[in-house]
Amino acid sequence: MLGKLMKHEFRATGRIALPLCGIMMALSIVAGMVIRFWEGLDGGRRVSGWQGMTGSIIIILYGMSIFAVAIGIFVVLMQHFKRNLLGDEGYLMRMLPASVHELLLSKLFVALLWYLAAGVLIALSVLFVALLSGMVATDELAKLWDMVRRALSGTDAGFWIAWCLGSIGGTALCTLLFYADFALSQTFRKHKVLYNIAGVVIFIVLLRLLFAFNGFLDLRVFGTPHGVGIIGSADGPTEIFVTRDYFVELLELYAFNIGLYFLxxxxxxxxxxxx
Amino acid sequence: MSTILECKALTKRYGAKEALGGIDLTLETGRIVGLLGPNGSGKTTLIKLACGLLTPTAGEIRIMGEKPSKTTNAAVSYLPERIALPLWMTAAQAMDFYGDFFADFRRDAAEDMLGKLNMERTQTIRTMSKGTREKLQLILTMSRAAELYLLDEPIGGVDPATRDYILKTILTNYSENSTVLISTHLIADVEQALDEVVFLREGAVMLHESVDAIREEKGKSVDELFREVFAC
Structure with missing residues (x-):
């Protein structure tokens, strides 16, 4: 059942998210070629008025498309959640032979996969611009990759597990916070939008308090840099760290996520x- | 015959307002039941409670002996009073959706009904007229071989010709062993189809009787009795 729900969730959200991603990728190719064209002009010659304007518009549109993918997909997913479970479509969705857990998890998993896809596609589009425009040569890219590979050579499974858990937990938190807020605000008969906004503010204040508490822990208790990361140079990593307090933060993050999910x-x- | 729907002291309050006040009701299988009452009498609330879309304030409601759940959802075909189909879907996608989730969905029956109405399978629901959307939703609901059909105001707000079509669709598509609960206040239109009626008034069951008994014992049609009972 979860698989079927995810399939329909992808279909419902993909009809807006996919064109957004497609437009961004297309614009990245065009923007890369425009920059290459500008760079290819003779040093003394200026870009003509219409060339400059068209090129600038394309580059601005590309920038806006990145924004549209990053923000647009989030908005699409949140709106879909609200309409699909709490709006008129809820009369159909809630009558499916599926549990509330299955309905919720299908939406959460699909949201996480969309964020991952959006992140990968935005990175790819930037790479396209860099390569097509000639700003980064292929051999420079190979060098860059070699640097990254060396920097990551000292990492172990624990590092990657910690990093993945942090990334997934952080992304899920943002999604679950809005799910919980939408669900709670619809329990009121009037002023739902007002409660919606108030809910977001309250959740964010709670999170800030949590972070402030963590900052206090870092400073007063652990006295070490916190988090998961790599400090290194072109010659390789000098320090790879997953600090103990990072695990405390992970636990807090997942406790908050689980709380929001069950709410x-x-x-x-x-x-x-x-x- | 066995019990398909049972309410015991079922109560639902919205804030201070009581929509259902501790009703007891039992429906048997294989019957077409009219849930009749004026606006605000609790018809929709009762159906939503049976679907699990609302939770009772007190008492209980059971479908085939179970509280509304994903198990009962598999056996209940519900027609809400509003359009619940995603508007971006085409008629064909809506059929795919029903086919994916409901094991009892009869695709051939749905295709047949769509064909008879000359409805475009590739037309999106958003571009359909209100009447066409309602017909599509009804076709999908009645194309399931469900054990219990819960139809909330299926003929409210449509023209008489469409009303006839909807009633014909209901009567020709439900299986004889299943139960149909039709909520409406347009009694004259549905009377001929009903086996029994439940009169609701201000959240209470005023009458639960077979249509034959009303005609024989009271010498009145259901419509006449309804007008008498609910006279203002």
């Missing part, structure tokens, strides 16, 4: 409120 689940299960 959303409980509201959908016991206070569906499709009135």
């Amino acid at each position: 959303t689940w409980a509201v959908l299960k016991f206070r569906p409120n499709l009135e």
Whole structure:
């Protein structure tokens, strides 16, 4: 059932997210070629008015398309959640032979996969611009890759597990925070938008307090840099660290995520409120 | 016959307002039941409780002996009073959706009904008229071989010709062993199709009787009785 729900979730969200990604990739190719054209002109010759304007517009559009992919996909996913489970479509979705867990998890997993895809595609589009424009030569890219490879050579599985858990947990937090907020605000009969905004503010304040508490821990208790990272140079890594307090933060992050997930689940299960 | 839907002291309050006030009701299999009452009498609330879209304030409701859940969802075909289909879907995609999630969905029956209505399979729901959307939703609902059909105001707000089509669709597409619960206040239109009726008033069951008994014992049609009981 989870697989079927995810398939339909991809279909519903992909009809907007995919064209956004496609436009961004196309614009990155055009923008790269425009920059190469400019660079290829004789040093003394200036770019003509229309060439400059067209090129500038394309580059600006490319910049906007990155923004559209990054923000647009998030907005699409959140709107879809609200309409699909809490709006009119909820009358169909909530009557499927699927549990609330399956409905929620399908949306969460698809959201995480979309964020991952968006991140990879944005990075690829930047790479396209860099290569097509000639700003980065192929041999320079090989050198860069070699540097990265050497920097990462000293990492072990623990480092990558910690890094992945942090990335997934952080992304899920942003999604679950809005899921919980939408679910809670729809339990009110009036002023739902107002409660929606108030909910986001309250959740963010709670998170800030958590971070402030962590900062206090770092400074007063552990006295070490916190997090997961690599300090290195072209010759290789000088320090690869996953600090103990990072695991404390991971635990807090996942506890917060689990709390938000079950809050959303409980509201959908016991206070569906499709009135 | 066995019990398909059972309510015990079922109560639902919205804040201070009581929509259902501790009703007891039992429906048997193989019956077409009219859930009748004026606006605000609790018809939609009762159906939503049966679907698990609302939770009771007190009491309980059971479908085939179970509380509404994903198991009962597999046996209940629900027609909401509003359009619940995603508007971006085409009719064909909506059929795919039903086919994917409901094991009892009869694609051939849905295709047949769409064909008879000359409905475009590739037309998006967003571009359909209100009446066409309602017909599509009804076709999908009735194309399931469900054990219980919960139809909330299926003929409200449509023209008389469409009303006839909808009633014909309901009567020709439900299986004899299943139960159909139709909520409406347009009694004259559905009366001929009903086996029994439940009159709801201000969240209470006023009458639960077979249509034959009403005609024989009271010497009145359901419509006449309804007008008498709910006279303002």
